[in-house]
Amino acid sequence: MQWINLSPIHLDALKEIGNIGAGHAATALSKLVNQMVKMEVPEAGVIRFNDIFSMVGREDELVACVISKVSGKAPGSILFILDEKSAHALVDLMMGLKIGTTRELNDMTSSLLEELGNILTGAFLTALSQATNITLVPSVPALAFDMLGAVLSSAFLEGGCFAEEVLIIRTRFFNDQTKIDGHFFLVPEVKALSTILKSLGLSI
């Protein structure tokens, strides 16, 4: 099966998957930071690798990216990307500090963000597993804090995704009060796609 043959029904099903998973992740995040975190309606689609960057920001912008690899019957990757200010704000919120206290990431705050990625990924996958009856196992996450271009391209390449075009399900988390802006990407592998769609009763 080629990505390109996805029908609107397939894409709607994938958006719904994104909705369920990201909804749980947003709830988990809200509880963690004790503030209402909102999310955009998820988008699903096949896009050119080079177009992914502009969905998030400028290539030279500083971002923190937590990546988890998903194994099991529907393998893929999950990426959680935060701009620099949001990463610092989330650390402050999780540690109960005044917003603006954290000004740089060190080993401790990096582990904190990795753990945040772990919790969000876990919430996302649990919801997804329940909806599809497929067992999905996340890896221990890895974090990079650097230029968006370097981080995002490496997240795909080092995770073993080499395609010209990739299927992504993405949403944006945000909070107006403390200006948290995060992007959440689910990048299923080709074989995962058919497994997920079949589990939802769709033929491919």
Added chain:
Amino acid sequence: MNIFNLELKVGIAELKVARSPTLLVTIGLGSCIGVALWDRLAKVGGLAHIMLPDSKQFSQVVNKAKFADLAIPLLVKKLEDLGASKHRLEAKLAGGAQMFSFKDRRISVFNIGERNIQVARKVLQELGIKLVAEDVGGNYGRTMILNTANGEVYIRIVGRPQKTI
């Protein structure tokens, strides 16, 4: 660098050539590798932002600039078209980092950054092009700028002063 220099951006999986005094700029090399070639007599240079080492592992190749084994010979050809001579070309490399360190070793098997470095060096050697400088490896991203006027390559890394190689 002066304000009259024209900047030309090289995107991911792209390659470009230019005459002096153009600056060729590629932003955010992570595990990707940047290859800069320069001819000091013809004063022309080229820059490639390469993603993967080897095209032979893929059944279909849409974009030659994506792979080290195809991009470097193509860059040489384009420079020759612009008046460069292959035997005068000097190469500089940057990038090939490993941005994410997975605790689960099974995930890091691809080791893309390191393989990009090795294949880029090998291809240059096979083409008989001298590698004069490099800034590779590590776990951080790099922005790479080739000054076609003097062959200098500027490296920008987050939180460090710019350096010249």
